Amino acid sequence: MKVGNIDLGEKLFVAPMADVSDHPFRIIAKEFGAGLTFTQMVSARGVIENDFGTLRRLVFSRNEQPVGVQILGNNPVILKNAVKELVKYSPDLIDLNCGCPVSKVTKHDMGASLLDDPKLIGKLVKSMVEGANGVPISIKIRLGKDKKNINVLDNAKAAEDNGASLIIVHARTKIDRYSENPDWEWLKKVKDNISIPVIGNGSVFEPEDIVKMKIDTGCDSVMVARGALGNPFLFERYNSIVEKGFDPGEPDIIKVRDTAIRHIKLLVRDFGENNALDRIKKNVVWYFRKYNGINNFLDNIFSFKDSASVINFIYEHSEKIINNYFPEEDLINVHKKFENKVLFWLAEEKEFELINKSFE
Numbered sequence: 001m002k003v004g005n006i007d008l009g010e011k012l013f014v015a016p017m018a019d020v021s022d023h024p025f026r027i028i029a030k031e032f033g034a035g036l037t038f039t040q041m042v043s044a045r046g047v048i049e050n051d052f053g054t055l056r057r058l059v060f061s062r063n064e065q066p067v068g069v070q071i072l073g074n075n076p077v078i079l080k081n082a083v084k085e086l087v088k089y090s091p092d093l094i095d096l097n098c099g100c101p102v103s104k105v106t107k108h109d110m111g112a113s114l115l116d117d118p119k120l121i122g123k124l125v126k127s128m129v130e131g132a133n134g135v136p137i138s139i140k141i142r143l144g145k146d147k148k149n150i151n152v153l154d155n156a157k158a159a160e161d162n163g164a165s166l167i168i169v170h171a172r173t174k175i176d177r178y179s180e181n182p183d184w185e186w187l188k189k190v191k192d193n194i195s196i197p198v199i200g201n202g203s204v205f206e207p208e209d210i211v212k213m214k215i216d217t218g219c220d221s222v223m224v225a226r227g228a229l230g231n232p233f234l235f236e237r238y239n240s241i242v243e244k245g246f247d248p249g250e251p252d253i254i255k256v257r258d259t260a261i262r263h264i265k266l267l268v269r270d271f272g273e274n275n276a277l278d279r280i281k282k283n284v285v286w287y288f289r290k291y292n293g294i295n296n297f298l299d300n301i302f303s304f305k306d307s308a309s310v311i312n313f314i315y316e317h318s319e320k321i322i323n324n325y326f327p328e329e330d331l332i333n334v335h336k337k338f339e340n341k342v343l344f345w346l347a348e349e350k351e352f353e354l355i356n357k358s359f360e
């Protein structure tokens with residue numbers, strides 16, 4: 001699969017994720033064989049106003065490319081000017097977010113609100129393409145407003161007709177929660193109806209899910225979001241299936257431990273000790289969620305005040321896992337909770353608060 005002049009082969013896309021897709025997350029995904037990563041969504045207006053917070057969220061280094069940048073907006077002129085500005089950083093893809101259902105975004109008629117208006121989506125894409133100087137433009141969409149108003153084919157066609165180079169389809173509607181299964185059949189319908197590449201997205205957690213999505217839908221590539229949290233190993237495993245014909249399976253705990261520690265060190269380097277701490281805790285829970293002892297991990301991790309204590313704890317915890325110290329846990333249930341809510345250790349309202357905060 002090609003993005004502009006770059007041939008990704010069979011390699012996968014890593015989704016934009018607010019407060020997650022930072023440089024350390026992206027670089028680790030790439031080290032384990034991801035194809036194209038994304039910076040998290042930022043407002044197009046923030047880009048043209050040269051807002052420092054916006055720039056910090058979209059900055060990437062050359063050694064992690066290919067990288068896509070995702071913007072939010074609903075005004076063709078602002079989007080065109082934002083794209084002109086972004087092109088100076090030479091991203092490999094610029095994506096328009098047409099899928100974010102969070103009220104902080106939709107109340108400004110951005111993100112998933114755009115889904116109701118294929119004509120406008122077409123106009124916005126056209127305008128972005130005009131400013132892009134050849135950098136590929138994409139849109140990331142959901143199936144529609146709700147199950148009664150699925151219009152993904154209209155939106156996909158509007159993007160294609162106005163010069164988009166590819167489209168990314170999250171196979172849920174705007175109102176669906178993660179607890180509802182995505183409808184991959186629509187990915188196939190989109191693929192059958194347009195000729196630009198289609199990237200499928202929605203609930204792939206294991207290498208075999210990726211294989212299945214590709215076979216069932218014919219999509220050109222797959223974008224992974226939650227499946228990559230604490231799990232860059234997914235990319236390596238999938239690549240092994242493609243290249244060698246087999247899945248090497250879950251990594252051993254030493255590899256998980258060492259990758260989590262590397263992730264921590266990169267976060268401290270990029271954000272500084274104090275600002276990194278919340279990101280560190282969130283990420284390391286994800287690394288250890290597949291192992292017995294996760295409840296003990298959750299009981300302890302949030303009390304640490306610095307990264308060195310977290311690293312010490314991770315060494316001790318991993319040693320206990322190796323020695324089968326922890327009793328069997330209902331890990332299927334832990335995974336279910338994680339599928340429904342990535343911050344699965346938080347109460348619903350707290351998660352809502354945090355998610356909204358990240359779009360302020």
Ligand SMILES: Cc1cc2nc3c(=O)[nH]c(=O)nc-3n(C[C@H](O)[C@H](O)[C@H](O)COP(=O)(O)O)c2cc1C
Pocket residue numbers: 015016017018019020040041070097099100140170201202203204223224225226227342
């Ligand atoms: C923590 C988090 C943050 C997200 N932030 C963004 C974002 O900035 N832009 C976007 O288009 N989608 C965002 N998403 C949605 C994902 O990119 C993806 O479409 C969705 O999670 C479905 O994929 P999955 O089933 O593989 O998780 C986010 C998802 C999560 C879990």
